[in-house]
Amino acid sequence: MATLKDIARATGLSMNTVSRAIRGSGYVSRQTAELVLKTVRELDYHPNRAAQDLRRRKSTQITVVAESYDYLHIEKLAAIKEYAAECGYTMGVHFTSEDYPQSTFNALLPDILEQNPAGLIIIASSGFIIGKVRELCRKIPCVMITFNGVPDIDCVYIDRAGGVYDAIRYLYGKGRRRIVFCETFRARNRKLGYQRAVRELGIPELIVSGTMKPLSEIRREGEQIAKILASWDNPPDAVQTSDYMASGLLAGFAAAGVEVPRDVSVIGFDDRELAGMLNPPLTTLAQPSAEVGKVSAQMLFERIGGVRKDGPPENIPVPMRLVVRNSA
Amino acid sequence: MATLKDIARATGLSMNTVSRAIRGSGYVSRQTAELVLKTVRELDYHPNRAAQDLRRRKSTQITVVAESYDYLHIEKLAAIKEYAAECGYTMGVHFTSEDYPQSTFNALLPDILEQNPAGLIIIASSGFIIGKVRELCRKIPCVMITFNGVPDIDCVYIDRAGGVYDAIRYLYGKGRRRIVFCETFRARNRKLGYQRAVRELGIPELIVSGTMKPLSEIRREGEQIAKILASWDNPPDAVQTSDYMASGLLAGFAAAGVEVPRDVSVIGFDDRELAGMLNPPLTTLAQPSAEVGKVSAQMLFERIGGVRKDGPPENIPVPMRLVVRNSA
DNA sequence: CTGTTAGCGCCTTCAA
DNA sequence: TTGAAGGCGCTAACAG
Numbered sequence: 001m002a003t004l005k006d007i008a009r010a011t012g013l014s015m016n017t018v019s020r021a022i023r024g025s026g027y028v029s030r031q032t033a034e035l036v037l038k039t040v041r042e043l044d045y046h047p048n049r050a051a052q053d054l055r056r057r058k059s060t061q062i063t064v065v066a067e068s069y070d071y072l073h074i075e076k077l078a079a080i081k082e083y084a085a086e087c088g089y090t091m092g093v094h095f096t097s098e099d100y101p102q103s104t105f106n107a108l109l110p111d112i113l114e115q116n117p118a119g120l121i122i123i124a125s126s127g128f129i130i131g132k133v134r135e136l137c138r139k140i141p142c143v144m145i146t147f148n149g150v151p152d153i154d155c156v157y158i159d160r161a162g163g164v165y166d167a168i169r170y171l172y173g174k175g176r177r178r179i180v181f182c183e184t185f186r187a188r189n190r191k192l193g194y195q196r197a198v199r200e201l202g203i204p205e206l207i208v209s210g211t212m213k214p215l216s217e218i219r220r221e222g223e224q225i226a227k228i229l230a231s232w233d234n235p236p237d238a239v240q241t242s243d244y245m246a247s248g249l250l251a252g253f254a255a256a257g258v259e260v261p262r263d264v265s266v267i268g269f270d271d272r273e274l275a276g277m278l279n280p281p282l283t284t285l286a287q288p289s290a291e292v293g294k295v296s297a298q299m300l301f302e303r304i305g306g307v308r309k310d311g312p313p314e315n316i317p318v319p320m321r322l323v324v325r326n327s328a
Numbered sequence: 329m330a331t332l333k334d335i336a337r338a339t340g341l342s343m344n345t346v347s348r349a350i351r352g353s354g355y356v357s358r359q360t361a362e363l364v365l366k367t368v369r370e371l372d373y374h375p376n377r378a379a380q381d382l383r384r385r386k387s388t389q390i391t392v393v394a395e396s397y398d399y400l401h402i403e404k405l406a407a408i409k410e411y412a413a414e415c416g417y418t419m420g421v422h423f424t425s426e427d428y429p430q431s432t433f434n435a436l437l438p439d440i441l442e443q444n445p446a447g448l449i450i451i452a453s454s455g456f457i458i459g460k461v462r463e464l465c466r467k468i469p470c471v472m473i474t475f476n477g478v479p480d481i482d483c484v485y486i487d488r489a490g491g492v493y494d495a496i497r498y499l500y501g502k503g504r505r506r507i508v509f510c511e512t513f514r515a516r517n518r519k520l521g522y523q524r525a526v527r528e529l530g531i532p533e534l535i536v537s538g539t540m541k542p543l544s545e546i547r548r549e550g551e552q553i554a555k556i557l558a559s560w561d562n563p564p565d566a567v568q569t570s571d572y573m574a575s576g577l578l579a580g581f582a583a584a585g586v587e588v589p590r591d592v593s594v595i596g597f598d599d600r601e602l603a604g605m606l607n608p609p610l611t612t613l614a615q616p617s618a619e620v621g622k623v624s625a626q627m628l629f630e631r632i633g634g635v636r637k638d639g640p641p642e643n644i645p646v647p648m649r650l651v652v653r654n655s656a
Numbered sequence: 657c658t659g660t661t662a663g664c665g666c667c668t669t670c671a672a
Numbered sequence: 673t674t675g676a677a678g679g680c681g682c683t684a685a686c687a688g
Binding site for chain 2: 666
């Protein structure tokens, strides 16, 4: 790879002049500048970021750490990368994953610190990692993407409670009065939104608990739950639950001769890829993944840029969007 | 952040001795080493990778470029990262995406080169990008993850033809004789595998073409195709197609009173998240995403490590796996 | 076993 | 408008 020195030699100028010409900063005659730029192109010169960073004493890379690898993460990564690129930064990525035992957050930390990133975005919700980040953010700007707000850490989270609240009101607006909330893994926030809505609307609180089984069994469980719901003396006219569970509910309702959405409406949660492919296509609350990624990057660069250098931590909820398809 | 100099000052040793002690390379007395390591911990010192790389004249970062952001990419990224970490490398990520117009491959190139990565893994299949990579790999080790092999470039690709070939033979083994191949976007390789299988097995070639519509309409199209297939005088007893299209077929067959898999078997392609959630759960050919990621990383590090420094380009197909669920 | 010297590629300060 | 000198954090080559 060509270096500044190569350009200097080729043009007969000093490295310094070449450097200024390339950055367009400072005083360089038009002719000199043109000569330099031409030579840069000829030698296919690209400045060395590591050297620049070293000299300027600041890194132009941010690092994203994702806990496990949810499919939806890819949209967050893309949005973060996009925003970072606009700010002139590159993005490194790490995964903490149960599939790869050496990839615990702790094991990753030295690698992350050695990279000396300008900032960190951590997608995680485990108490352990939150604790770690609490220490970490004294040394380096950190923003988390979490399930819930965390008072003393910058973080952005999806307003799951608000999303479900909206969904329940939507169902109510459609005339539904017996709305079941079918609880699944990590549904605490959603449940809160459900409860607030039914209380306000004065309709009965009907909560059914899934057994929090692994993904591969959720569908079957959903089928069974649908059959149980259908057999109630006074069956529900709507259900809110996860997309995964909803896939089972739809199959179970079909088997029980209950028609969706005529007899019962179903609203899912997440808008995973499968939602639009179910039968009928699932009305669901979409995770604003790209938005979350973008907002987290904005927060991070405010800290990095010093605009909000030492301000108090902020928590930003991002609203969900109800994607209306055919199931409700 | 603490530097080597800080450690040297704190211990009263020279920077060099400290450096050797930390790297465990060279001759350092046990006492000195212990003192250094203790101080390192106290000051929370982490070597600066940028400075190390600069001095050693080699980068310890690889870069992955992904064309668009398919959900399945996240598994490839995780596997690549894992392998890279084992080799002591970190991973930067870029996306070329239609959603973000400034993220064309060309626009990304300067950023990538400035990072001076030790190697590149490019997940893409457009002719344009392949052309670019052909130039690029003269300057820096490159491995591509593509749809098809590319003779003059290191690449790994999923053996789609072989996967479908196996699936057809599987169906034949189950007694199916009228097997339809339902063509969708980018199905050329798959079609080849289908054609080879039916030729060998001496059963009729039955190809139905989808209209390559956008994802959101594929499901509806699948429903219609299912109805058409069901109305044939001599209807098929099996269909192979994409997971997306299969979701529509299942819905359409259900509506037409055709039972899957009793009357007709359906085998999908990709094993996307939705496959296990359909009704019935879909038997499908799984993309070996993690395997592809790992193999591509292995290839790259062979080039980087010089083991295969100037050998001829290699093309490695990775076999698919038939995930048997309920639809076939 | 330990310290000194030099320099990776670049940019900032200062002087010309 | 240009150039020379110095140093970011680190390590390799060489002395001691």
